[in-house]
Amino acid sequence: MIKRLHNRQHDSFSDKIQRYRSVLLVISIPVMLIAVVLLLMPGRAAPSDVAMDYGLSRKFSPNLKLSKSYAVIFDAGSSGSRVHVYCFDQNLDLVPIGKDLELFVQTKPGLSAYASDPQAAANSLASLLDKAQSVVPQDLRPKTPVKVGATAGLRQLGVDASDRILQAVRDLLKYKSAFKSKPEWVTVLDGSQEGSYQWVTINYLLGNLGKKYSNTVGVVDLGGGSVQMAYAISEKDAANAPTVPEGEDQYVNEMYLMGTKYYLYVHSYLHYGLLAARTEILKVTKDSDNPCILAGYDGSYKYGGQEYKASASPSGSNIEECQSVAIKALKVNDTCTHMQCTFGGVWNGGGGDGQKNMFVASFFFDRAAEAGFIDQNEPVAKVRPGDFESAAKRACQTKLEDAKSIYPRVDESNLPYICMDLVYQHALLVVGFGLDPWQEITLVKQIKYQNSLVEAAWPLGSAIEAISSLGLNQVSA
Incomplete structure (x- = not known):
């Protein structure tokens, strides 16, 4: 036996392969099959390079060749x-x-x-x-x-x-x-579309779509001709929304976004954008001098193909009197047939978590930057509605002849109305929409998204x- 063992230790490599060929065959076939399967499988990118579920990640990889x-x-x-x-x-x-x-x-x-x-x-x-x-x-x-x-x-x-x-x-x-x-x-x-799109834009850029309605932000967008308010409300509040006359926009839009159903309260107030609101304020005083016009201006305001008298009183602009005129223009005392109204008898949506964080856009940002209480070079700014009143106090004490040096960023055609605009914006937020004067709100022009700034429009x-x-x-x- 010792001799036989000694002979096997000197077998050639080919002899060993021949002796164990059946064992090698059994082992090699599965290995070859696994190799073929791995070769045919499509390659997978690393998890960090893949745009994951839309509601969870927005990471962009320039190496991904996705259809555009x-x-x-x-x-x-x-x-x-x-x-x-x-x-x-x-x-x-x-x-x-x-x-x-x-x-x-x-x-x-x-x-x-x-x-x-x-x-x-x-x-x-x-x-x-x-x-x-x-x-x-x-x-x-x-x-x-x-x-x-x-x-x-x-x-x-x-x-x-x-x-x-x-x-x-x-x-x-x-x-x-x-x-x-x-x-x-x-x-x-229509106002409902404009307000809804604005809400979608801001919440998309913030990465809020797909989350609970209470994790979204509300939006007030002050344009030139109209102002829109939009925010998500609960299903219960949506079910209790007042019916509106035929032909008018419904108060609540149902939207299905990122796998989540939202009940969006939205209303557009025609004639209450910043430029149109000037005509409403001038209508209150009709052909008389207006307490919202800066001292030294005697002229007219043209808007929508019509012309309105716009002349300062002899004593100039006065914030208390201007506030009174602006509130009359808002028609806050109009009959409210609902439990809660904003102004003009319009339902306010019931409030709730979707309104606790407010993003305020367009002319709100522009006038705040021009008045100097936010940095115009920053895309967003945290302020309070009361800041507009503080800025208005300064503006309403200004004479037209001094306005250009005090407000160098305001277009000359807007200078006579700087007191009026700031008073109106404060009245709209606090008296019209019922916001607390010291509630923190976000003025927004652009929102950071993927290390870039996108217009919040x-x-x-x-x-x-x-x-x-x-x-x-x-x-x-």
Whole structure:
């Protein structure tokens, strides 16, 4: 036996393979099968490189080659026209356009300034259209929706004038644009749409969509012709919402976003945007001097094709008297047939957690920056409604001849109304909407998203809806 063992220790390598070939065959077949399966499986990116569930992560990886979709939204406001171009990946996350997360270009005046010349109104958008087309790849332009949303300024021109302007804009997009356009995509937004889109925009950028309604923020958007309030309410409050007369916007919109159903209270107050509210305040004093006009000004205010007397009293502007006039203009004492109202007899939505954090946009931010109590270079600022009253006290003591040196950032045409504007903004927040004067609110112009700043405006909400409705991504909103 010792001798036999000794001989096996000197077997050649080939002899050993031949002797154990059956064992090797049994082992090698499964190994080869596993190797083939692994070879055929698609590669997986590292978890940190993948855009996860939309409601949980928005991390963008430039290495992900996801299909892109673009949307072009024109905001035809009362004070000017703006174009926003957005690019989304298949998860509806924003993708950079160059160095920014959107293209944003604006021009003045707005469409409503061309009430008697519809073609000139449409042509005022041509340069914005050219800029939009320059950033969308040529092969994607026919698939890219272009929408035009006109807001309060155009609504106030009347049906005939606004219809002629809108038709001229439709023709411009049809014959001068390579984008996908439809006649119904060029329209005057009703207040409910505008407010809803603004709420979607801000909560999208904050990463709140998909969370409980109590974790979202409320929005007040002060435009030139109208002001909107929107915030999420409970299902119970939504069920108790008052009915409105036929033809008027409902108080509550149901929205299904990021897998979550929201009941959104939204109301638009036509005639109570900053520029339109001036006419309401001037109407209170009619042909008399107005206590909200800076001392030294004697003229008129033109808005919506009409002219109003705008003259200071001999003693100049007075904050207490101006506040009284502004509150009358708000019609806070109108009959309220509901349990709780804001002003003009309008239901306030019932309040609740969706209103505890308020983001306030547009002219609120602009006037605060011009009045000097926030930094105009910062995208957001924490303030209190009472800060507008403090700024108004200073403004109402100012004479027109001194106003330019005190308020260098205010346009000269707005200087006579700086007292009026600040008094109105304070009255709107505290008396109109019932906010506590010392409640902290957020003035917002832009919101940080993926290390970029995005304009906090309703067009992004409209773009999200447009992309979703066309099925250009994998997420429905």
